[in-house]
Amino acid sequence: QPLLEVRNLKKYFPIRKGILNRTTGYVKAVDGLNFSIYPGETLGLVGESGCGKSTTGRTMLQLLKPTEGEVLYEGRNLVGLPFGELRQIRKDMQMVFQDPFASLDPRFTVGQLVSEPLDIHRVLQRKAKTRRVEELLEVVGLSGHYANRYGHEFSGGQRQRIGIARALALNPKLIVADEPVSALDVSIQSQIINLMQDLQEQFQLTYLFIAHDLSVVKHISTRVGVMYLGRIVELGAKRDLFDAP
Numbered sequence: 744q745p746l747l748e749v750r751n752l753k754k755y756f757p758i759r760k761g762i763l764n765r766t767t768g769y770v771k772a773v774d775g776l777n778f779s780i781y782p783g784e785t786l787g788l789v790g791e792s793g794c795g796k797s798t799t800g801r802t803m804l805q806l807l808k809p810t811e812g813e814v815l816y817e818g819r820n821l822v823g824l825p826f827g828e829l830r831q832i833r834k835d836m837q838m839v840f841q842d843p844f845a846s847l848d849p850r851f852t853v854g855q856l857v858s859e860p861l862d863i864h865r866v867l868q869r870k871a872k873t874r875r876v877e878e879l880l881e882v883v884g885l886s887g888h889y890a891n892r893y894g895h896e897f898s899g900g901q902r903q904r905i906g907i908a909r910a911l912a913l914n915p916k917l918i919v920a921d922e923p924v925s926a927l928d929v930s931i932q933s934q935i936i937n938l939m940q941d942l943q944e945q946f947q948l949t950y951l952f953i954a955h956d957l958s959v960v961k962h963i964s965t966r967v968g969v970m971y972l973g974r975i976v977e978l979g980a981k982r983d984l985f986d987a988p
């Protein structure tokens with residue numbers, strides 16, 4: 744059984760014009776996707792900028808409301824679920840972004856950032872939370888006194904490690920990584936990818952790995968979907984899509 748299955752998923756953004764803000768058309772960012780993600784695999788999603796990869800990831804996790812279609816998580820349709828139920832299921836699915844600090848408050852310390860998901864879901868008491876944050880930072884290779892420092896003190900690679908620690912806080916099953924290494928130097932890219940692969944084994948994670956760069960996706964994925972203008976135009980095992988190795 745797939746961990747997650749997407750059926751005829753669509754996300755259209757209205758184009759509004761004029762003083763009356765009338766809808767004059769739609770950007771068909773995601774236009775009828777069908778695919779499954781199986782437990783423990785890494786499904787790569789590639790395609791040029793603007794083809795709808797990000798929107799796919801966000802719509803799948805219900806961070807954006809789908810225009811049409813179904814998203815089945817462990818067989819259960821997430822579309823239209825009441826907020827309370829969705830919130831519980833969403834603990835299982837986390838996102839890793841290109842820059843983990845971009846959308847977060849710069850006044851937060853690293854410790855606060857990593858523990859925020861724990862705060863939101865009120866899953867641990869304060870002392871246990873402090874320990875959990877240290878443990879998470881260690882898991883991503885940041886041992887030492889990181890928790891009281893700020894994002895801007897760190898390099899891109901270290902920042903991404905912090906983003907990954909945050910994503911792991913609630914013991915998710917599925918991680919949607921949206922261009923997680925695109926802003927990093929090539930040598931740092933491979934460090935982060937190796938880390939993600941180690942974590943996948945250690946915690947039985949399933950990945951949807953989004954990138955415009957084929958070489959990155961090829962390295963980490965078991966299967967690859969190629970997107971073009973809001974659709975998946977090819978989907979298959981890596982060895983079938985690309986000439987080996």
Ligand code: ADP
Nearest residue numbers: 756770772790791792793794795796797798799
């Ligand atoms: P990718 O991740 O492949 O670069 P995106 O999913 O970000 O592509 O974008 C797909 C298309 O949807 C683009 O044309 C983009 O401009 C448009 N789009 C994305 N988000 C929005 C939004 N919130 N409002 C309007 N259009 C959007």
Ligand code: ADP
Nearest residue numbers: 756770792793795796797798801807841921922
């Ligand atoms: P990425 O593809 O890395 O997510 P984008 O620049 O495509 O980066 O999108 C950044 C944010 O802006 C996203 O939240 C996206 O939904 C939104 N966005 C993208 N394109 C548009 C657009 N044409 N109109 C409004 N919002 C957009």
